[in-house]
Amino acid sequence: MTISISGHEFQREILRRAAAEDFVSHAYLFSGPDGIGKRLVALEFAGILNCKSDGKLPSGCGCGSCRKVEKGIHPDVAIVEFAGVKNIKVDQVREEIEEKLYLKPFEGRFKVVIVDEAEKLNNSAQNAFLKTLEEPPPASIIILVTSRPRVLLPTIRSRCQPLTFSALPERYIAEVLAEKGGLSPEEAGLYARVSSGSLGAALKLDAETMEWRRELLSALGGMSAGSASDIISLAEELSESASGEPGRLDLAFRFISLWLRDLALLKIGSGEISNVDMKSDLIALAESLDIPSLMERQRQLEKTWYDIVRANANAKLSLENLFIKLARRPRSGAGISQNPGGYAANIGDRT
Ligand SMILES: [Zn+2]
Incomplete structure (x- = not known):
């Protein structure tokens, strides 16, 4: 994680409170434009849920569990991503998502599976996944992350707690680009504008x-x-x-x-x-x-x-x-x- 999370304070506070008050949903739907840090917030949440200290701190509290989440090596936190795949099929849901969920947590309190680009699940994969959402394994949390929530079946959406993320301010993106160097202020401003509030998209231009x-x-x-x-x-x-x-x-x-x-x-x-x-x-x-x-x-x-x-x-x-x-x-x-x-x-x- 080279770029720390910036913004999304409201959403992060909701999640922090849910964890602190033990009022966590078994499934979340994080939606909002691509490249604005939804996945990082999901990871932060996974860290808080499995934190060995008081669990109220944002990411990086320093405990062994938080460090593992940040490095991406925590055995109970999985990010499922399908880079280069257009359509996620039923078999992949079974192998990549459900098998991870049905394992008991190894060392944390919760098994957290973050499914990035969930809009890629095809309809039969979504239908297969529905059963898991209806009867989730104990101590498991699913976070679906998507920029196109309307592509998901209404039955999937209605079984997840929704959390909507907004685009980042252009000014902030232009600042990050300018700090990185190599662009004039005008170019950084233009890159930020055509990225629609997505830092991830701006950094790829x-x-x-x-x-x-x-x-x-x-x-x-x-x-x-x-x-x-x-x-x-x-x-x-x-x-x-x-x-x-x-x-x-x-x-x-x-x-x-x-x-x-x-x-x-x-x-x-x-x-x-x-x-x-x-x-x-x-x-x-x-x-x-x-x-x-x-x-x-x-x-x-x-x-x-x-x-x-x-x-x-x-x-x-x-x-x-x-x-x-x-x-x-x-x-x-x-x-x-x-x-x-x-x-x-x-x-x-x-x-
Ligand atoms: Zn911790």
Whole structure:
């Protein structure tokens, strides 16, 4: 843990009190944007629950148990993560989650299993997991961590105590980035803005990724020459990286979502946009779009994410479809709709 937990005081206090007053739920659902420290708070809670001193201190009390939790070697605290996996299946739930839960605590008071990116559990895996949530093994606590709680079945959600986490202030993220060095204050500010309050996301950005964002958004906005062929190759490139590097797909969706939000903000006269470096292009583009069509685009974006990540739809076709919809202009103006026939022919040639 190189970065200590900052913020989330309210949520941490709730958990501290639950532990101190012995009023702990057997299952929690931690939700909120990616990369804001939900998992660290879950670990802190696991530490407090198994602390050998008074258990009221935040992490790092210094007892043997807390030190083990911090190092990730406590035998009763497990983080289950499925990096690089799109869909968590029933077998994996049994092997990775339930087998850990049904063991008696070795040395602590509680067996704590933290399931990161719980939205990756597919429906049958969630259904299998439901039984465990209904009849949890004694002295066990499950913490589901997710940025997309609505993807989880209502029956799962209703059996967990919810705890919602908010994004971190941009100012704080910019400060952390500036301290790390290598960025001008303007760059640190821009990185913080396009990370939507996620420190984890901000720390992963670099100049190359930011340039890729500009290319992607410019092509979707019809602001670059040859946008039609650009968006097809971008869709192709993204679908290829999606299989090996799922983080890339999430990042693209996050950038596009923010871009649509920026356009909507400009429509209502707010200048508080995220992509400040593209402001003049965005202002011009906002002219040709209206709020309902921006909302429809946001809906299409969510749907495509679901189709690809959860329903296993063909990523290339889904992304091409999405990008074409995003680049279409309802009114006359700059954009791909000026040449719909040519564009359709282009798609037709490829199938
Ligand atoms: Zn301790």
